[in-house]
Amino acid sequence: MGDNLQDCLGLVLRFSRELENGDVVFPTSTAVSARLLAALNDPDMHLQQAARIIQTEPLVATRIISLANSAMAAGARQLADVPSALLRVGLNAARVVALLVVTKQLLRAPALHSHKALAAELWQRSAYLAALCRVIAMRMTRVNPDEALYAGLAHNLGQFYLLSRAAEKPEMLEQSKLFAKLLYGYPAIITRPLLTKLQIPTRIIEAVTIQGRAAAIPPQNLYDVVALARLLTPQAGPGSEPAVADAAEFSEIEVIRDCIASAGEDLDGTLRMLHA
Template sequence: MNASQESDADKRGQALSAQRFQMVKDIANELASGDVVFPTSFDAAFRLRQALQDPELPIARISSIVSLEPLVATKLLQLANSALYQARGAPAVDLKAAITRLGIKLVRTTALAIAMRQLMRSKDLAIFSDLATALWKHSLKTAAATRALASVHTRINQDEALLAGLVHDLGAFYMLYRAAQYPELCVRPDSMRFLIMQWHESIGVSLLGALGMPEEIVNATIDHDQPRPAPETIQTLADIVYIGNILAGTHFEWLHQEVNPNAGEIELYRKRFADLLPEIESDAQEMQTVFS
């Protein structure tokens, strides 16, 4: 490499570093002000979730609210009749029957899952499509794992655990969406891996808080990728998210493809919960079918 090429490379490297720093700074300012900007499709589905916050809403009112979002309504019917939730007997043939079967917590979670899927498919994330797709699949598999762990090993509500697993990496989704506004990051999509590794957890916690997610969900996502002593028994939602994230693949499975999935702590957890792995895999595939 001649001196001119070295100078150009240095300039590009400096520009990349500057835009990395600027993006993190801009996101921090947005979260501090509460001015979080998402695509219209995400906002619409999230507003639906907010409208359903009252646990005492009658089924008829929930149905009328949900019916205003045809995509959410369609997915609720599909989910209610999927292998994940279909009860014995007749299938749910209308929205009221689907909501009755699923419950309001799962209706809210479904709205959020659809919002995340719409975000992933937005044109803003096209340059990062490989990362976004891997992240989406990892989020669904973690949700399947947290649901199974809660159901089999704790008395924690499995729908709450599913929600925590689904949103545990929402900070990474948001970083990918925001990165589209920085040219140096767009032309070097692999550079986002390093940035996400460093910041997605803390940004995710602040983002979930800014979006008004329940405190127990926000707290459960804190340091979910940071190694910790293995609990002898699963006692908290944070334990469920931590272990579910591991069972979904590895820490940062979608970032570190070179990580040995059977190494160290990961191998121990997969052996300990081996009986759940087929169910997790099957449920994750079912979720992909429903939400795709």
């Protein structure tokens, strides 16, 4: 057991060092979408430029048009082109879509076919956390809901990356329980350099990687939104116990629970969009 633990931890640290050195290794199916995501994160990006870039990646383009035509969008007229769709949903939503595509491509990497259960469990938890971020931001703060959703998706991207890279070493994934502990126990050392490489804004990186600081209730900023969503996210999606055992220490946590309970339609709608 000791040797297996050291081997798994060594693998995590190796990937972390590679990321710190700027060496990001994505599956072929993910590389194009990852470059698009990094481009969209440019703070000087404008809608016309973004539309041109998005049209080079059909999967992202299709999803943005679909989002613009969905029930979650305010407009009624059906759209069929990226510039019009982007004008309707905005750049923040486009970044969410690009990050969602990258995450799902990592999830569906061929190397993970024999480890679908672990990948599916991670995705269920990630989607629920991201949806909670959006609902908490929308109902209780002035934080942009799309930015909160983006942060929620970014929260576990390092774990998806680690899982896809670990598939290069099948003997590591065979130690499924041990690897799962490492997957959930050391996310920040992978997530921070990965998000930095993808040019995700510093405020989002800080919100999703800083842990241990108490969240304000009611939430005041993006960090509070992510921290509370993490606290209330079940280990494998709705129906299991919260990931954080000491939820009772938050004397006002029931305020957040009541808010989420009253926002069932918004939560379900966001989850449907993420799982589509």
